[in-house]
Amino acid sequence: MLKNELTTLLKIEYPIIQAPMAGGVTTTELVVASSKHGGLGMVGAGYMSGDQLKSQLKEIQKKTKSFGVNLFVPNEFLVNKTEVNDAKEILHLFHESLLIKEETTTLPTTETMANNFREQIQVIIEARVPVCSFTFGVPKESMIKKLKQNGIIIIGTATTVDEAIEIERLGMDIVVVQGSEAGGHRGNFINETEESMIGLMSLIPQVVDHVTIPVIAAGGIMDGRGLVAAFALGAKAVQMGTAFLTTKESGAHNVHKEEILQRKEDETILTRSFSGKYARGIKNEFIQRMKEHEDSFPQFPIQNTLTQLIRKAASKENDKECMSLWSGQSPRIAKKQTVQQLMEHTITEAENVLNKLDVRL
Secondary structure, three states: OOOOHHHHHHOOOOOEEEOOOOOOOOOHHHHHHHHHOOOEEEEEOOOOOHHHHHHHHHHHHOOOOOEEEEEEOOOOOOOOHHHHHHHHHHHHHHHHHOOOOOOOOOOOOHHHHHHHHHHHHHHHHHOOOOEEEEEOOOOOHHHHHHHHHOOOEEEEEEOOHHHHHHHHHOOOOEEEEEOOOOOEEOOOOOOOOHHHOOOHHHHHHHHHOOOOOOEEEEOOOOOHHHHHHHHHOOOOEEEEOHHHHOEOOOOOOHHHHHHHHHOOHHHEEEEOOOOOOOEEEEOOHHHHHHOOOHHHOOOOOHHHHHOHHHHHHHHHOOOHHHOOOEOOOOHHHOOOEOHHHHHHHHHHHHHHHHHHHOOOO
16 A cells, blocks of 8 residues: 555665664664664764774674665865854853863864765765665765666755755655754755745645655654655655654664653754754753854854764763754654554554545555
């Protein structure tokens, strides 16, 4: 009932992709379980070095051949010393409260980010990863061609119709359309955040009307009802993040998981205080106190580097007020469960909804 050309292309039983959440959430256990139980597990490799990615891929490939890797497309940025020093001064009060010892911070550069990206691509090709997705932009056409020549299925991330059209024009195979409901960072790359805040239910049919490649829906989808709604609008699969984040196999901090399980839909907010790029997460003291300063903070990935010690110290101390607690807009639907339970509940619910509606997609 839920099979289509996309499930055939990705060789998966169910049209469910586990979102590639970077920063340690996508453990080998999470990726393998997602694939083992009928979906597509994805490694969020945005912050990984080539060697770190290679190491995890070896672990995964011992247990499954069906999975994918997501990368951040590097963008040019400048290091403004005045911005950096001002940000450090503002962030110093959190260093004091968390008893963080001052350390010399090595800031990334456009060159180091680009070099790491090329290393990641080479690792993916050498490891024969079957699926590679991109966010924060699109890779060069020469890189897309190289990946396709090596039999790799390529997925782009779009937050607007124009971005989806560009992804298809470049020759990518599939597009993930990411609505404004999504947790964490969003993949806009043509327009700024404000112009790219289209809700998923509005975005899906408009993209479907303008591209011919399969569409994957992402943003706020947590269960079978969301899957059916996305299918009704023309999507061929869904990508779920927050729903997988609270599973047993997820590498998210236990405090992070519990916060999502206890929160309501009006308790998430967009902030660029943690990383310099807007991301949706649960409101806490850090976000609230930094709100008046966030417009002056350096861009991603500079600010992300400057707040790294704060986030690490807060995680160590189980301090929810200084952690980046990324979450989509549907936390009330999140459950404490295994990946197997999530997959089974989602598919069973979707089939029950379809049977009630007497619809065959």
